[in-house]
Amino acid sequence: MVLSLRKRNKNDEKKLLTWRCNCCTTYKSVYEGSFFQLFKKSPKVIIAIIKCWAAQMTISKTCHAIKLNLDETVGDEMVGVVFYKMRQLCTLSLDKTNLKLGGVGQIVEIDESLYAKVKHWKGKDLLRVQVWVFGIVQRPTETNPSKLYMTIVPNRLAVTLLSILCDKCYPGTIINSDCWSSYVNIPSFNNFKHQTVNHSLHFVQPETKTHTNRIESLWRACKQKFKEMCGCKRGMIQSYIDEFCWRHNNQVNTDRVQAYNLILKEIAKFYAPGASIIVDELVNEVNGDPNIDAEFTLDPDNVSESVEPEPESDQSSETGSVFGSLNGDVD
Numbered sequence: 108m109v110l111s112l113r114k115r116n117k118n119d120e121k122k123l124l125t126w127r128c129n130c131c132t133t134y135k136s137v138y139e140g141s142f143f144q145l146f147k148k149s150p151k152v153i154i155a156i157i158k159c160w161a162a163q164m165t166i167s168k169t170c171h172a173i174k175l176n177l178d179e180t181v182g183d184e185m186v187g188v189v190f191y192k193m194r195q196l197c198t199l200s201l202d203k204t205n206l207k208l209g210g211v212g213q214i215v216e217i218d219e220s221l222y223a224k225v226k227h228w229k230g231k232d233l234l235r236v237q238v239w240v241f242g243i244v245q246r247p248t249e250t251n252p253s254k255l256y257m258t259i260v261p262n263r264l265a266v267t268l269l270s271i272l273c274d275k276c277y278p279g280t281i282i283n284s285d286c287w288s289s290y291v292n293i294p295s296f297n298n299f300k301h302q303t304v305n306h307s308l309h310f311v312q313p314e315t316k317t318h319t320n321r322i323e324s325l326w327r328a329c330k331q332k333f334k335e336m337c338g339c340k341r342g343m344i345q346s347y348i349d350e351f352c353w354r355h356n357n358q359v360n361t362d363r364v365q366a367y368n369l370i371l372k373e374i375a376k377f378y379a380p381g382a383s384i385i386v387d388e389l390v391n392e393v394n395g396d397p398n399i400d401a402e403f404t405l406d407p408d409n410v411s412e413s414v415e416p417e418p419e420s421d422q423s424s425e426t427g428s429v430f431g432s433l434n435g436d437v438d
Contacts, residue, residue, distance in 0.1 A: 142378035145192070152179050156189045161367035165335060166190065194346040195390045196373040197353035203393060208245040208254050209280030215245045216283045216322040217272065217290070219263050222330070222344055238344060241268055243275055244322045255325065255355045257348045265289035273297055283317050325355070342397035349394070 143150045155177055159169040166186045173179050209215045222238045241260045247253040256275055260267050268289050272282070278297040284290045285306050293301040302317040304310070311318040329351045333339060339347065359366035377386050391397075 141380045142192075142374050146185070146189070148179070148181065148185065152177065152181060153189060155179075156181070156186055157193065157370060158363075158367055159186075160190050160193045161370060162363040163332075191343075191346065192386075193370055194350045195386055196370060196377060198346060198349040198390050198393055199377060199386065200373050201349055201353055201356065203256070203258075203349075206254070206256055207275060207277055208243055208256060209276040209282075211277070211279035212281065213245060213248070213251070213277075214281045214283060215243055215276060216319045217241070217243050217268075218285065218319055218322045218326070219260070219268065219287070220326045220330075222259075222333075238341060239263055240344075240348065241271055242322050242325065243272065244325060246321060252358060253321075253355070255352045257329070257352055259345050259348075263287070263289055265292060269293065269296060272299075283319055285319060328360075340397070345394045346390075346397060 143153055146153055152173065155173050156169060159172060164172065166183050169186045170181055170183060173181050219239055219241045222240050239260050239262070240257055241263075242255070242257040244256075245251070245254040258271065260271070265288075269292065272293070273296050276282070276297065276299070279299070280297070281300045281302065282290075282293050283302050283304070284293070286303050290301070290303070293299050302312075302315055304312040304317045304319060310320065329348060332347055332351065333344075354360045354366065357366075357369055359369060377389075
């Protein structure tokens with residue numbers, strides 16, 4: 108059997124290569140069994156989209172940047188699918204089942220925040236369930252970097268929040284929180300030490316210097332993404348939160364090059380050529396089925412010390428640095 112590498116049609120504008128058997132004249136894609144099998148665009152375009160995701164560019168800006176730099180037309184839906192695949196990899200990379208925070212003498216801050224709320228408290232959407240998220244952040248030390256865990260919770264009852272806290276924090280951890288009633292019994296579990304701050308009076312408790320400013324600032328940073336998108340489907344909220352946690356835990360919030368290199372390693376791990384692709388099933392086991400047709404509006408009043416987002420820049424320096432290394436990529 109003699110194989111030749113060629114395009115399916117010589118005049119085809121798509122740069123998708125196939126193997127052709129010269130004996131039986133059958134074709135087989137060279138990308139079969141790999142991550143690029145999931146898309147009809149060339150690997151060069153997919154890699155460009157991944158670079159835009161690593162740079163935290165919006166979907167619309169990604170479409171325009173690829174058109175300007177590669178002279179390729181991609182739709183919002185195509186870019187959205189690639190972005191979602193990246194968020195799936197972030198979810199799996201976090202390994203939330205085994206993620207642990209704190210330790211003896213380590214301080215973690217906890218808080219809960221409302222992510223979906225009816226605008227102006229009017230309309231039929233008042234009947235819909237509110238989306239609350241519970242967050243735990245470990246303060247950085249000289250030896251341990253900061254780590255973050257956020258998850259959607261059905262309610263803010265003590266049995267719900269404390270069960271997550273016991274599962275994710277090592278015994279002996281120092282827990283900083285506000286004075287929400289569900290946190291009263293924290294010292295009764297896992298030898299936790301509990302420190303509180305009364306936010307109705309202070310941002311920092313004068314006597315003990317206890318505060319939760321780190322987790323409060325992370326709520327604002329996490330919600331900023333949703334504000335830029337003007338909301339999203341409720342079923343996708345957890346995936347965006349997982350992406351934010353992944354960037355935070357790997358310290359790549361401001362380092363798009365490192366984010367790009369790390370996500371390529373995750374692609375190689377979970378989409379190994381020749382292995383069965385079960386990423387969707389694995390993510391659904393962790394986060395549940397995201398196919399819920401419901402949109403939400405952010406509650407701007409619930410963002411602590413929120414600031415107006417800076418206008419996004421469309422200067423060539425941003426797209427140029429993102430696409431600068433594409434010249435050496437293989438079509």
